Amino acid sequence: MKTILVTGAHGQLGQCFQKQSKKYPNFKMLFCSSRELDITSQEALQQFFKQHQIDFCINAAAYTNVEQAEKEREKAFLVNAEAAKNIAEICKKNGAVLFHFSTDYVFNGQSQKPYKEFDEVNPINVYGSSKLKGEKEIQSAMEDYFILRTSWLYSEFGHNFFRTILKKAAENANLNITTSQIGTPTNANDLAEYVLRIIHSGSKAFGLYHFSNEGEATWYDFAEEILRYSGKMDQVTLNKTGFFKTLAKRPEYSVLSKERFVEAFGSLKDWKSSLHGLIDEN
Numbered sequence: 001m002k003t004i005l006v007t008g009a010h011g012q013l014g015q016c017f018q019k020q021s022k023k024y025p026n027f028k029m030l031f032c033s034s035r036e037l038d039i040t041s042q043e044a045l046q047q048f049f050k051q052h053q054i055d056f057c058i059n060a061a062a063y064t065n066v067e068q069a070e071k072e073r074e075k076a077f078l079v080n081a082e083a084a085k086n087i088a089e090i091c092k093k094n095g096a097v098l099f100h101f102s103t104d105y106v107f108n109g110q111s112q113k114p115y116k117e118f119d120e121v122n123p124i125n126v127y128g129s130s131k132l133k134g135e136k137e138i139q140s141a142m143e144d145y146f147i148l149r150t151s152w153l154y155s156e157f158g159h160n161f162f163r164t165i166l167k168k169a170a171e172n173a174n175l176n177i178t179t180s181q182i183g184t185p186t187n188a189n190d191l192a193e194y195v196l197r198i199i200h201s202g203s204k205a206f207g208l209y210h211f212s213n214e215g216e217a218t219w220y221d222f223a224e225e226i227l228r229y230s231g232k233m234d235q236v237t238l239n240k241t242g243f244f245k246t247l248a249k250r251p252e253y254s255v256l257s258k259e260r261f262v263e264a265f266g267s268l269k270d271w272k273s274s275l276h277g278l279i280d281e282n
């Protein structure tokens, strides 16, 4: 039986792992929240790995507040880079395979075409820089890792754009949504499902991959599709805005090319069909 540790298990992606792993009764899943296992503590990690024989570690823990990271640089780097290094070293020492998640924000957004894994990275905010450092720490500490860069995660869990838009619809809000960024919404359940499928397959195609749903959208397109498909379009006033004032700069274009992932592991759902599936389910 494979023993799989999931850190940050109470976060959005962590909760998707809790849901999707029900399809794999033969996996022994160990879900740890930030309180149960603080990944910035080497001692806590060492103790945990001593107590359990871990085959796979899924690091769903991260500092993800993009705005706040501009003011808490040290904390963002501690969780996203230092702790990623801790986890990589402990995985290597214990012969565990590591799954780690990074972001489209490692790119500066000036491209006109989907970013490939080995295109030049050049983050324009603190969060992106801290996640990039995390990738590098893992790559220099070990070999048996999967780093999946993903984008615009949403699901029925945690804090995300999908849930915010539905909440705003219930409040009959007036919404100004930006058209100035292009990316790909990604159902976090698809990501969790794929990771578990890769573990189940026993694949050793380790490395860096891009993972998102297929297609591209602006945040306005995403909001419109959430409202249209869930039949809530007439509950809000939806306005397009070109300008969106934030502390952290965002890449204007951050669509990821999934060619490498698809070749290794199989096809991905289109963002609209995956969104429809989630709305139908809930």
Ligand SMILES: NC(=O)c1ccc[n+]([C@@H]2O[C@H](COP(=O)([O-])OP(=O)(O)OC[C@H]3O[C@@H](n4cnc5c(N)ncnc54)[C@H](OP(=O)(O)O)[C@@H]3O)[C@@H](O)[C@H]2O)c1
Pocket: 007, 008, 009, 010, 011, 012, 013, 014, 033, 034, 035, 037, 038, 039, 040, 059, 060, 061, 062, 063, 064, 079, 083, 101, 102, 103, 104, 131, 149, 150, 151, 152, 153, 154, 158, 159
């Ligand atoms: N959300 C997105 O749009 C997006 C886009 C691209 C990439 N990603 C990446 O995808 C991954 C999952 O993101 P998500 O949306 O699931 O984020 P999330 O909902 O913010 O979950 C992150 C979890 O990490 C936990 N955590 C923070 N510091 C920790 C520590 N020191 N030790 C242990 N746990 C800690 C948090 O717990 P507390 O709440 O208790 O602190 C939280 O439960 C992250 O690597 C993120 O960078 C996300």
